[in-house]
């Protein structure tokens with residue numbers, strides 16, 4: 001139950017993918033940690049993120065024409081969900097299973113996916129001379145940037161690059177007058193522009209359209225100029241270089257703040273984040289020295305941590321955890337994925353709570 005992290009052996013990142021670029025720009029240290037831990041997360045993903053991989057795989061199979069009929073769809077979808085559930089159980093996340101019950105919108109997302117099936121099949125049969133290329137790998141001449149494009153539609157001189165997203169594509173933004181408007185997320189815009197430049201390096205032609213398509217089959221065009229794509233491409237390469245250089249100089253560029261760290265699965269290995277946790281109590285993670293452990297009559301266990309002058313209470317541990325917590329009294333620990341309770345400095349353990357020493 002008490003997890004440990006050994007020494008972090010940083011390794012050079014050989015290649016950056018367009019989908020990774022934005023995250024690397026926000027915190028290059030996260031990319032270095034991911035590489036050091038062979039892209040094996042140190043914390044569980046949310047069940048929605050796991051399910052997202054199934055949705056994306058299904059879109060890929062539909063785009064490739066492997067899943068054509070509704071029967072194909074149902075059989076493949078059940079197979080994918082079953083495999084994911086088995087994997088989750090093996091990882092010790094059996095509490096996410098069955099996904100059908102545990103995930104809100106499971107049924108809705110399945111119905112939305114099916115809409116892709118019908119329309120994509122119709123498109124392919126009715127527009128026979130258009131070339132659909134799905135899941136095509138493109139990399140730069142120097143191999144430093146590379147990634148798989150979900151779908152390229154080539155119709156004479158018209159070339160469209162499409163990326164499928166299973167979550168929200170837009171976000172609310174504020175205009176100069178303070179009015180809220182909705183716009184495609186910057187990370188997705190930049191990802192597509194990098195694909196456009198990779199396509200150009202491989203074919204000597206720029207795509208004419210870049211689009212994002214969501215589960216509900218809504219299409220969001222992304223405007224671009226060739227110059228913009230080239231600038232982002234150069235920026236990505238120089239970011240990769242400076243990130244790799246930081247391993248030698250040990251002057252890492254980390255950016256610990258809520259929007260970067262909240263979903264970072266390498267938080268347990270990040271000293272910058274731990275420093276932040278010493279004074280910032282807004283995260284769903286806490287650290288401190290174990291001062292006391294109490295077992296209540298109903299079996300619930302509470303843990304009392306001291307972080308500097310602050311006393312933190314973490315409730316809702318199970319009875320089985322009492323002995324180990326008690327054995328580790330006076331030890332400095334970090335607890336990830338707790339729930340903030342209404343009362344200040346009081347938290348609760350959840351299904352995904354993980355302790356690192």
Ligand code: SF4
Pocket residue numbers: 027029030031033254255256257260261264265266267270272273
């Ligand atoms: S925890 Fe935050 S600062 Fe640390 S690597 Fe992750 S995103 Fe960067």
